[in-house]
Amino acid sequence: MTIQFYNSLTNSLQTFEPLDPPTVRMYSCGPTVYDYSHIGNFRSFIAADLLRRFLELTGHDVKHVMNITDVGHMTEDDIADGGGQDKMQAAAARVKEDKKSGKVPAGAVENPDDPYQVAEFYTQAFLNDARALGLKVANEYPAMMPHATQKIPEMQALIAKLIEREHAYIAADGTVYFSVESFDQYGELSGNTIEKLRAGEGGRISDDVIASKRHPADFMLWKPDASHIMKWDSPWGEGYPGWHIECSAMARQVLGVDTIDIHTGGEDLTFPHHECEIAQSCGATGATHFAKFWIHTRFLLVEGEKMSKRKGSFYTARDVFEGRVTGNTVHPAVLRYELIKTHYGANLNFTVKGLHDSAAAVRKIQTTYNQAVYESKSSAQIDNSHPVIATFINALSDNLNISEALAVVFSFLNEKNANPAEARAILESLDSVLGVLPPQDSNASSSDTTEGPDTEAQTWAKQLDTARKNKDYALADEIRQKIIDAGYNVQTTKDGTVIEKKLA
Numbered sequence: 168m169t170i171q172f173y174n175s176l177t178n179s180l181q182t183f184e185p186l187d188p189p190t191v192r193m194y195s196c197g198p199t200v201y202d203y204s205h206i207g208n209f210r211s212f213i214a215a216d217l218l219r220r221f222l223e224l225t226g227h228d229v230k231h232v233m234n235i236t237d238v239g240h241m242t243e244d245d246i247a248d249g250g251g252q253d254k255m256q257a258a259a260a261r262v263k264e265d266k267k268s269g270k271v272p273a274g275a276v277e278n279p280d281d282p283y284q285v286a287e288f289y290t291q292a293f294l295n296d297a298r299a300l301g302l303k304v305a306n307e308y309p310a311m312m313p314h315a316t317q318k319i320p321e322m323q324a325l326i327a328k329l330i331e332r333e334h335a336y337i338a339a340d341g342t343v344y345f346s347v348e349s350f351d352q353y354g355e356l357s358g359n360t361i362e363k364l365r366a367g368e369g370g371r372i373s374d375d376v377i378a379s380k381r382h383p384a385d386f387m388l389w390k391p392d393a394s395h396i397m398k399w400d401s402p403w404g405e406g407y408p409g410w411h412i413e414c415s416a417m418a419r420q421v422l423g424v425d426t427i428d429i430h431t432g433g434e435d436l437t438f439p440h441h442e443c444e445i446a447q448s449c450g451a452t453g454a455t456h457f458a459k460f461w462i463h464t465r466f467l468l469v470e471g472e473k474m475s476k477r478k479g480s481f482y483t484a485r486d487v488f489e490g491r492v493t494g495n496t497v498h499p500a501v502l503r504y505e506l507i508k509t510h511y512g513a514n515l516n517f518t519v520k521g522l523h524d525s526a527a528a529v530r531k532i533q534t535t536y537n538q539a540v541y542e543s544k545s546s547a548q549i550d551n552s553h554p555v556i557a558t559f560i561n562a563l564s565d566n567l568n569i570s571e572a573l574a575v576v577f578s579f580l581n582e583k584n585a586n587p588a589e590a591r592a593i594l595e596s597l598d599s600v601l602g603v604l605p606p607q608d609s610n611a612s613s614s615d616t617t618e619g620p621d622t623e624a625q626t627w628a629k630q631l632d633t634a635r636k637n638k639d640y641a642l643a644d645e646i647r648q649k650i651i652d653a654g655y656n657v658q659t660t661k662d663g664t665v666i667e668k669k670l671a
């Protein structure tokens with residue numbers, strides 16, 4: 168079996184072979200914890216999870232690291248010098264407002280001016296959302312999900328190494344910069360070479376800052392600033408690290424190697440963030456590659472348009488779960504399915520209609536699986552050579568071709584399967600990648616609404632049958648509506664009324 172992925176570093180489809188098989192070392196840029204993560208963020212995180220799960224199904228031992236950015240970086244950190252407002256201070260002000268409006272529970276974040284409390288609150292919110300959405304790495308917190316604030320010494324060691332190897336320097340104002348001219352490969356990922364940057368840079372940076380730097384594209388590694396809300400001692404003065412350095416430091420420290428197999432992230436991170444990660448990591452270690460494969464997820468659109476705070480389409484995962492998008496609560500498995508069903512290399516158009524289609528798809532997978540579990544106490548023994556699994560793997564081996572993989576799933580669901588033990592095993596294997604069935608293990612998410620209807624609703628279903636039997640259709644309609652309003656789908660079958668919790 169040959170596995171191919173599209174590598175952003177070479178702009179081509181390439182055969183994937185781990186450096187140290189069967190281990191795959193993979194790093195994904197993770198959430199910032201100044202706010203709830205939105206569905207565009209989650210699209211990228213779930214794409215990495217799908218990749219990881221596929222590699223695991225094909226026998227790899229995936230060591231997956233995802234960082235948590237909790238250092239109070241600046242709102243304009245995407246430009247080289249960290250201008251703008253401190254993101255943690257901005258978050259503190261917003262949390263105070265959100266506590267008044269109830270968006271942040273009154274008991275949470277006792278002191279919003281303490282950035283660690285704000286970060287802790289949003290970290291826990293992220294972990295809850297991520298676990299509900301089946302992100303395996305969230306179950307490995309904190310070992311595989313380190314906080315940037317816990318890795319300051321590792322960042323400082325990397326900065327010291329870069330100074331020693333003359334890839335970094337201390338400017339007149341004390342700021343430590345990476346020297347892009349010292350690194351020949353700069354621009355290899357994004358195409359933003361030093362020559363191109365010199366022509367375009369400068370508009371938003373003050374002349375003072377430019378004067379203190381050797382090249383306008385040199386980016387900050389350490390900023391001495393005793394007035395910053397989060398600050399640490401360092402050989403370069405009390406201050407805080409640049410944003411890019413945390414990923415280079417954490418990938419190396421947690422994964423333990425200079426060159427990793429795969430680095431993932433949203434396409435918006437390609438430049439400057441990922442370009443700078445490469446410069447720092449290879450500059451400090453001398454390695455030719457920081458990551459052999461760079462896999463980027465494209466944008467998420469909402470109803471065909473860019474997500475927009477102004478238009479109210481900047482949806483968080485919990486906006487979707489809690490019914491603020493569709494008017495009904497949405498099961499996390501449905502959102503997960505919606506976010507994986509479009510190929511990672513294409514823009515995903517998130518729509519309410521799409522969510523309903525995803526709910527139907529998830530319902531079908533779950534119903535077939537529940538039926539198989541009902542009919543068979545255990546799963547048959549199958550392996551990846553089983554024709555259904557082999558075809559599924561074959562589809563995903565082709566640069567994670569999810570449409571073809573889902574076509575395999577649905578053609579299997581549409582067959583009449585004689586052997587429930589085998590059907591059960593097949594679905595468990597497929598779902599080890601899809602992640603839409605309720606978790607099998609006990610420590611997994613408990614945010615489940617797929618459990619059976621509550622007893623009150625079941626009583627109503629019996630009353631509905633009785634009313635029908637008595638031909639009291641007015642009463643039957645009334646009860647039926649009551650069941651629907653309580654969040655159930657109602658079906659009339661030859662065995663009477665069947666009710667199921669709505670997924671979306």
Ligand SMILES: [Zn+2]
Pocket residue numbers: 195196197414440444
């Ligand atoms: Zn990163």
